[in-house]
Amino acid sequence: MRSNVSSLKEDPTPRPVTITPELAEDLLSRTAVNRRLDMGVVDFLAETIRRGEWQLTHQGIALDGPLESGSLVDGQHRLYAIIKADTAVRIFVFEGLSRSAFSVLDTGKRRSGADALSQTGEKYVTLFSSTIRHVILFKTVPELPWSGIRARVTNDRTLKEYNANTERYRDSIAVGRNLSKQIFTTPTAAAAGYFLTTEAAPFAPVEEWIDGLVSGANLKAGDPRLALLKVPRDPRRRGTKKRFDSKEQMAIYIKAWNSWVENEAVVNLRLKKGEKMPIPIELKRANGTSERRSEI
Known part of the structure; x- marks a missing residue:
């Protein structure tokens, strides 16, 4: 039975090409149809290139004719x-794509982390x-909003981070799920807070910290x-009906941890207006024991 699929000669022809910044400028000067430029997306992709995370995939750029003379249809x-990024990358170039295809480009669902x-x-x-x-x-961006295109994290980066710290993330997820039942944070905020604080202070008496939060028993007034x-x-x-987001929940968790490590008495935990994200206190091992002082 004869196929009704167009012959290969009539289809756009893809080929991998090294696109330099100079060639990119030339191609952009031949733009035919394109969506409004989103500089947030540009910044995100540029950072991906700078970090060396760019990979050759089927997603590339498309022209309505040959590379040397065709007009850009997709890929701005x-x-x-x-x-x-001022860096050349390998990318697939599709030559001979009809301009009418523009309306259906990038309409699929983006893969999540x-x-x-x-x-x-x-x-989980x-x-x-x-x-x-x-x-x-x-x-990377502790003081910027953690929403929008500037806060996107590539799937490749997510996998690299997971592979580099698999066991620590597994432990953090287990602790985060447990702590979220005891304290006000989401499992994500508790898990991320636990990961970051124990990374900074690997020799701190973490079991003591967790036991106190889980049981709540015998905690003296002023204990963070x-x-x-x-x-x-x-x-x-304060002054709004909006809840703390996960970033702010992490900040409160880290503040409590820092005060506990430093043996500082705390009665009320709160975030002041404009307060920066706290940094977990580093606690190094000294003479085979934790440097943390005695209990409050």
Whole structure:
């Protein structure tokens, strides 16, 4: 039976090409149809290129004719990113794509970090993905909003972080799920907070910290763990009806941890207006024991 699929000669022809910043500028000068430029997307892709995370995939650029003379139909954000990163990358170029195809480009669902982690066999891939994302954002853009295109984390970066710290993330997920039942934070905020604080202070008596939060028994007034337990489940920003987001929940968790490590008495845990994200206190081992002082 004869196929009704177009012959290969009539189809757009893809081929991998090294696109330099100079070639990117030339191609952009031949733009035929394109969406409005989103500089957030450009910045995100440029950072991906700078970090060496760019990979050759089927997603490339498309022209309505040959590379040397065709007009650009799709791929302007990738080309602007190449220019901004000032780095050449390998990318598939589709030559001979009809301009009428523009209306159906990029209409599919973008794969999430959880989708990328599904291949690992982990049970809580969504929680793994969100925890890893929060850890990366804490380390890279602690003072910027953690929403929007500028806060996107590539799936490749998520997988690399997971593979580099698999066991620590597994432990953090287990602790985060448990602590979220005791304190006001989400499992993501608790897991990310636990990961970051124990990374900074690997020799701190973590079991003592966790036991105090889980049982709440015999905690003296001023103990930061008691203050953390007393933060209401539905905390609101002062003067608003908006709840604390996961970034702010992490900040409160880290503040409590820092005070506990430093033996500082705390009665009420709160975030001041404009307060920066606290940095977990580093606690190194000294003479075979933790440097943390005696209990409050």
